[in-house]
Amino acid sequence: MSEVHPAILSGGSGSRLWPLSRELYPKQLLPLTGKLSLLQETARRVGDPARFAAPLVVCNQEHRFAIAEQLRAVGAGPSAILLEPEGRNTAAAVAVAALKIAELHGAEALVLVLPSDHLVRDLAAFLSATDIAVAAAAAGMLVTFGIAPDKPETGYGYIKRGAGVAGVAGAYRVSRFVEKPDAATAAAYLAAGDHSWNSGMFLFRCDQVLDAFARLAPEILAACRQALAEGTSDLDFVRLAAAPFGRAPALSFDVAIMEKTDRAAVVPVEMGWTDVGSWSSLAELGPHDADANVLVGNVVAEASHGSYVRSEGRLTAVYGLRDTIVVTTDDAVMVAPKSGAQAIKQLVDRLKAEGRGEATSHNRLHRPWGWHQVIDVGDRFKVKHIMVKPGESLSLQKHYHRAEHWVVVVGTAEVTRGDDVVLLHENESIYIPLGHQHRLHNPGMMPLRLIEVQSGPYLGEDDIVRLEDKYGR
Numbered sequence: 001m002s003e004v005h006p007a008i009l010s011g012g013s014g015s016r017l018w019p020l021s022r023e024l025y026p027k028q029l030l031p032l033t034g035k036l037s038l039l040q041e042t043a044r045r046v047g048d049p050a051r052f053a054a055p056l057v058v059c060n061q062e063h064r065f066a067i068a069e070q071l072r073a074v075g076a077g078p079s080a081i082l083l084e085p086e087g088r089n090t091a092a093a094v095a096v097a098a099l100k101i102a103e104l105h106g107a108e109a110l111v112l113v114l115p116s117d118h119l120v121r122d123l124a125a126f127l128s129a130t131d132i133a134v135a136a137a138a139a140g141m142l143v144t145f146g147i148a149p150d151k152p153e154t155g156y157g158y159i160k161r162g163a164g165v166a167g168v169a170g171a172y173r174v175s176r177f178v179e180k181p182d183a184a185t186a187a188a189y190l191a192a193g194d195h196s197w198n199s200g201m202f203l204f205r206c207d208q209v210l211d212a213f214a215r216l217a218p219e220i221l222a223a224c225r226q227a228l229a230e231g232t233s234d235l236d237f238v239r240l241a242a243a244p245f246g247r248a249p250a251l252s253f254d255v256a257i258m259e260k261t262d263r264a265a266v267v268p269v270e271m272g273w274t275d276v277g278s279w280s281s282l283a284e285l286g287p288h289d290a291d292a293n294v295l296v297g298n299v300v301a302e303a304s305h306g307s308y309v310r311s312e313g314r315l316t317a318v319y320g321l322r323d324t325i326v327v328t329t330d331d332a333v334m335v336a337p338k339s340g341a342q343a344i345k346q347l348v349d350r351l352k353a354e355g356r357g358e359a360t361s362h363n364r365l366h367r368p369w370g371w372h373q374v375i376d377v378g379d380r381f382k383v384k385h386i387m388v389k390p391g392e393s394l395s396l397q398k399h400y401h402r403a404e405h406w407v408v409v410v411g412t413a414e415v416t417r418g419d420d421v422v423l424l425h426e427n428e429s430i431y432i433p434l435g436h437q438h439r440l441h442n443p444g445m446m447p448l449r450l451i452e453v454q455s456g457p458y459l460g461e462d463d464i465v466r467l468e469d470k471y472g473r
Helices: 038-045 061-073 089-105 123-138 183-192 206-216 218-229 242-246 253-258 279-285 338-353
Strands: 004-010 056-060 080-084 110-115 142-147 158-164 172-178 195-205 232-234 237-239 264-269 294-296 299-302 308-311 316-319 324-328 333-337 364-367 370-378 381-388 396-398 403-410 413-417 420-424 429-432 438-441 448-455 465-468
Touching (some): 004 089, 038 061, 038 110, 056 061, 061 080, 061 237, 061 364, 080 089, 089 110, 089 206, 089 218, 089 253, 110 123, 110 206, 123 142, 123 195, 123 264, 142 158, 142 206, 142 253, 158 183, 158 264, 172 253, 195 206, 206 218, 206 253, 279 294, 279 308, 279 324, 279 338, 294 299, 299 308, 308 316, 316 324, 324 338, 333 338, 381 438, 403 413
Parallel strands (some): 004 056, 056 080, 080 237, 142 264, 294 308, 299 316, 308 324
Antiparallel strands (some): 110 195, 158 172, 158 195, 232 237, 324 333, 364 370, 381 448, 396 438, 413 420, 413 438
């Protein structure tokens, strides 16, 4: 099989999985179904170097360090990470990915577009479908993967297959794309047996898809070509130029290209696929107890049936629930009927409208050097738990409105305070006066953990002046 270049799209926010998934740390970065995040599972799926090249990733710039670190952790170093200055839907993301892969590997390179937040449980079936898609792409087709439906699902778009692609067993020309149907129509599609769910996964040659963009969506191609040409390198990332990228119409790849081209093909496949689009879809994955409940984390359930209860730490005890979703984190609790799981986005929209920070960010904020988490906050004080990864450093910085007191609880800290450099061990502390320049560095081989106590009239995260920063922030 010809080498295939995966293009992983990681721009979504996963708001239907709030409060676990949030805008600044969305579902693809979370270990929802096992020890690895959905992004890592996606990268592992295309990890065979005999079949696949190193992946290219298109993502939100806010997630760049987390994505790079997660890929490194599973040995999936990317060929490039393209940073979108704003979300413009999947057509623009596919266009810049194809342009970059063509630049790096030639116009005839094969591109496999994968959403970063989908789950595939049958790897062998996925690989077999990929082989068929490669053959169809070699015949000039733009290929989508169609999921064999097992129920009359109304939450997915459908693809009706037509005649077979000449010389490629298992691939069919697309007869039509269908928007999300009502229940009766979905049941008819299931009975007919000639419709598949639209997975949002695609395979094609760079030159073929770029030719389709030139004919069917030239404004998207022009904007993306200019955004890439005027983009800048930022450490291991490529920042797409904001002004031209913002001019790309915000269309899905299906709408912009696949529904208009006469070269669309579909490879139907059963591969244990789900888009993990809601808590109810996670509840279907199990494992289930004797009462058909899925219980994850520090949970106790009594007299409950058919419910999904998940705790990210604190004890969550439920009684008498039926077909209910309960998710608790350290700063939020969400309760909803399974039947209303798709509408959780409405909750998130309301929280955003009310200016609630819980709508977009977790209490634990991930940084390229580690993370920090608020433990307590009150009038003129804030207490944080800080973790710094081995060998990493915070920026050289100062604050105009707050002083800080650091207490090392695990590991060793190298602290720059003004002109002094101090080495602190466990149970030792240091005071950083207001206005003093300072830096925190972990010189050790294990994570550094410390408690930070801030005091002052203003304790916002924007009270920071970076004097030096190796992460280019």
